[in-house]
Amino acid sequence: MTDPVAEVVSLLKPSPSISKLVTGGGQWLVERKELGSPFYCAVVEGQCLMTITGREPIVLTAGDFVLVPEIFSFTMSSLEPPPRGALAQRLETSPGVFLLGDSSAPAEVVAMVGHCAFGSDDKTLLLSLLPEVIHISGEERLMLLVRMINDETRAERTARDMVLRRLLEVLLIEALRSTGSAAAPPGLLRGMADPLLAPTLRRIHADPGRSMTVEALAQDAAMSRSTFFDRFRREVGVAPMEYATGWRMTLAKELLRKDVATAEIAQRVGYGSASAFSVAFTRHVGKPPGAYSRQAVTA
Incomplete structure (x- = not known):
């Protein structure tokens, strides 16, 4: 039977963006504003502080993995952050390898950090089904996956982009199923x-x-x-039919992007006729199926 979590991750269409190895020493702070890209971090050694706007700070230690699928403003810093407004010292020592803070101070944290992108134009709905922040400790499989992504990003191997997309899908699924679901x-x-x-x-x-x-x-x-x-x-956070309709429309958008006939889509997502589907789609999406399909083709 279909696995809903795997299906959501697949429809999000994760793709690689940035992957880097970061070392921090002394006092340092990096601020991320709402850039719109999902963020993950795996701490290899030491400790650092993550402060998401509106939430209590999180101390990340060796073996910790954190994933922020949504768009949030947050800071990563040393356990004792520098004064607000102080310029972050950031040095790229080699491609994708960064030194934060005082280069003469001993390293207090080593972490692998990455950003990715979600290709789905229905990502708002899909992300609403997932936790806003995932924080997991002691899952070696997650650390291994981040290492593989970091290594693959640096290499110029055949089919690199395809491998990175698959690794990102596995990373997201592994992070989601490692979460204490009942407490989510x-x-x-x-x-x-x-x-x-x-x-x-x-x-x-x-x-x-x-x-x-x-x-x-x-x-x-x-x-x-x-x-x-x-x-x-x-x-689940929404009413049953609201969930079912949202999911049907997400699938309908995917089928429209593949240029499937409207009548066939109507049948596949539970509508008795193309006209009934068209009315429901227009009400839900704000434009008729034909207009959505044409826009998707030219995008």
């Missing part, structure tokens, strides 16, 4: 951790073309309508 905020991971809701989510993803109502989904989950509705909204 409302979203897909938390829904998939619920034994009564996970089968429903798999069915929605596996067969978006079947007829769906809250009553039918509740019956499949062996719950009353009200109990199912409340539980789904609490764990």
Whole structure:
């Protein structure tokens, strides 16, 4: 049966952007504003401080991995940051290798840092299903994957870009499944951790073309309508039919980009006719399927 988490990651279309090895000594601070690119960091040695706007600071130590899929402003710094407004000392000692802070001070942290991009134009919906910040300790597989991405970025091997895309997909999936799903905020991971809701989510993803109502989904989950509705909204963060419609439209956009006929898309995503699908798509997306398809082709 379809794995919703893997499907979301695949539809996000992650692609490589920047990967670098960073060493910090003395007092240093790097600020990232809302640049729009997902960020990850694996601490190889030592410690540093990560402060995301609106959240408590996180002390990252050797073996820690952090992923920020969404757009946030944050700083990375030494445990004792320099005064606000102080210029960050940043030296590129070799391609993709950076020294932060005082070059004469002993290294207090070594970390592998990377940015990537999501190619999906529906990434807002897809990212809303995932945790805003993922912080994991002691997962050697994640550290190994970041090392492989870092190494592949430096090399000029055959099919480098394809390998990097696949490694990024595996990194994201590994980070998501390493997360304590039941303790995650409302979203897909938390829904998939619920034994009564996970089968429903798999069915929605596996067969978006079947007829769906809250009553039918509740019956499949062996719950009353009200109990199912409340539980789904609490764990997944949206109402059942809102989730199903959002997922159908995400798939419809993907099919339109592949120039699949509107009538076939309507059938595959659960609408009785091309006209019914067109009305729903226009209401959800803000433009009719034909206009979306033409824009996608010229983009």
